[in-house]
Amino acid sequence: MERIGVGLIGTGFMGKCHAMAYGAVKAVFGDVPVIDRVALCDVDQGHTRKRAEEWGFARATTDWRDLLANSEIALVSITSPNGLHREMAVAALDAGKHVWCEKPMALTLADAEAMTQAAAKANGQATALGYGYLRNPALQYAKRLIEEGAIGEAFDFRGSVDEDYMADPDLAWSWRLKAREAGLGTLGDLTVHLISLAQELMGPIASLTAMVDVVHEERPVPGGHERAKVENDDIAHALLRFASGARGVMTSSRVAHGRKNGLKVEVHGSKGMLWLDNERMNELNLYLAEGPPERRGFRRILSAPHHADYGRLCPAPGHGLGFNELKVIELAELLYGVTGRPSASVTFAQGLEIEKVIHAFARSAAKGQWVRVG
Numbered sequence: 001m002e003r004i005g006v007g008l009i010g011t012g013f014m015g016k017c018h019a020m021a022y023g024a025v026k027a028v029f030g031d032v033p034v035i036d037r038v039a040l041c042d043v044d045q046g047h048t049r050k051r052a053e054e055w056g057f058a059r060a061t062t063d064w065r066d067l068l069a070n071s072e073i074a075l076v077s078i079t080s081p082n083g084l085h086r087e088m089a090v091a092a093l094d095a096g097k098h099v100w101c102e103k104p105m106a107l108t109l110a111d112a113e114a115m116t117q118a119a120a121k122a123n124g125q126a127t128a129l130g131y132g133y134l135r136n137p138a139l140q141y142a143k144r145l146i147e148e149g150a151i152g153e154a155f156d157f158r159g160s161v162d163e164d165y166m167a168d169p170d171l172a173w174s175w176r177l178k179a180r181e182a183g184l185g186t187l188g189d190l191t192v193h194l195i196s197l198a199q200e201l202m203g204p205i206a207s208l209t210a211m212v213d214v215v216h217e218e219r220p221v222p223g224g225h226e227r228a229k230v231e232n233d234d235i236a237h238a239l240l241r242f243a244s245g246a247r248g249v250m251t252s253s254r255v256a257h258g259r260k261n262g263l264k265v266e267v268h269g270s271k272g273m274l275w276l277d278n279e280r281m282n283e284l285n286l287y288l289a290e291g292p293p294e295r296r297g298f299r300r301i302l303s304a305p306h307h308a309d310y311g312r313l314c315p316a317p318g319h320g321l322g323f324n325e326l327k328v329i330e331l332a333e334l335l336y337g338v339t340g341r342p343s344a345s346v347t348f349a350q351g352l353e354i355e356k357v358i359h360a361f362a363r364s365a366a367k368g369q370w371v372r373v374g
C-alpha cells in the first residue's frame with residue numbers, strides 16, 4: 001500500500017494531535033504509506049472548514065457518518081468525547097475502515113467489549129488506541145533493561161499519574177465530569193495511561209483493592225449561576241497484585257495542584273531500581289547495586305538515537321522528544337499494522353484489558369474489598 005486516505009473526527013486537543021501526526025509520519029518514518037488527508041469532521045461547519053484548510057484536509061463535514069461513507073477513506077481517527085467512541089468505532093469497523101481511537105475506549109466495560117467484538121469480526125482491519133506514552137523511547141529502554149535482568153527480579157511497582165486540570169474547585173463543569181459522556185473520571189482520563197505503562201513493564205495486573213473519591217462535588221455551569229454535580233472520580237488509588245506475583249501501588253488525581261503531566265513509574269528490583277517521570281520524559285533514572293558502595297547512585301540516561309524510535313525523529317542525543325512526537329510513533333505503529341507488518345499498537349483487544357483494570361478499581365471501591373481483574 002503506497003497511499004492511504006484518512007478521515008479525522010474531532011478537532012480539539014487530540015484532533016490536532018492526530019492531524020500533526022498525519023502531517024509528519026511519512027517524513028519521520030519513510031517506510032509507511034503516504035497520507036491523503038481526505039476529510040475532517042466536527043460539529044460546526046465554519047470551524048471545521050477552517051481547521052480542514054489549516055490541517056490540510058480536502059473536505060470538511062459535520063456528519064461523521066458521511067465521513068465513514070467516503071470510499072477514499074481507509075483509516076479513521078476518532079478523537080471525539082468518550083461517549084461517542086463506541087458508536088463511531090463500531091460503525092467505522094462495519095464500514096471496513098481501520099480505526100485509531102482515543103482512550104479510554106468507552107463509557108462502560110460492555111461498550112469496550114462491543115468494540116472489541118466488532119474488531120474481531122472485522123475483515124482484517126487494524127485498530128489502535130491512543131496510548132502514546134508507551135512509545136516513549138526512555139520507557140521502552142526501561143522495559144528492555146527489566147527484560148535483560150539489569151535490575152534483577154522486578155518485584156515492586158510504584159506509579160502515579162497526577163494533573164491539575166481540575167484542581168481549581170471553581171473550574172467550569174464540562175463533558176468530562178458527566179458519567180453519560182465521559183464514563184469514569186480520573187480513571188478513564190489518567191489512570192488508564194498509568195496502567196498501560198505498569199502492564200508494559202510488569203505484565204498483567206491480576207487483582208487490586210482501590211479507593212475512588214470525588215473531591216470537588218459540584219462545579220459551576222458555564223454561563224449561569226447554577227452548579228452541577230460532578231459524576232465521576234477525581235482521585236483513584238490502589239494496591240495491586242500482578243499476575244507474576246509482584247506487588248504495586250498506583251495513585252491518580254486530576255486535582256493535584258502543580259502537577260501538569262505527572263505520570264511517573266518506578267520499578268524496584270533485586271539488583272537495582274529504575275524510574276521515569278513524564279514531566280522529564282527524555283530521562284530514565286537507573287540505580288545498579290554494584291561497584292564500590294561509595295560510588296553508587298542514580299545515573300540519569302538521556303534519550304538518544306540508540307533508544308527505540310528516537311533516532312527516527314532526531315539524530316542528536318539528549319535533544320529530546322515531546323508528547324506530540326510520541327503520537328507520530330504511535331501512528332507509524334498503526335500503519336505497520338494496516339500494512340500487515342509487526343506492530344506495537346495497543347489494539348482494541350489489548351485496550352480491553354486496560355478497561356477491565358479501571359472498572360475493577362470502581363468495583364473494588366464500591367465493595368470496599370480486593371477484587372480480581374476481569
Ligand SMILES: NC(=O)c1ccc[n+]([C@@H]2O[C@H](COP(=O)([O-])OP(=O)(O)OC[C@H]3O[C@@H](n4cnc5c(N)ncnc54)[C@H](O)[C@@H]3O)[C@@H](O)[C@H]2O)c1
Pocket residue numbers: 009010011012013014015041042043062064079080081082084102103104130131132188189
Ligand atoms: N492520549 C492522550 O494522551 C489523550 C489526551 C487528551 C484526551 N484524550 C482523549 O481524546 C478524546 C478527546 O479529548 P480532547 O481533549 O481532544 O477533547 P476536546 O473537547 O478538546 O475535543 C473533542 C472534539 O470532538 C468534537 N465532537 C463532539 N461531538 C462530535 C460529533 N458528534 N462529531 C464530530 N465531532 C464531535 C468536539 O466538538 C471537539 O472539537 C477523549 O476520549 C479523551 O479522553 C487522550
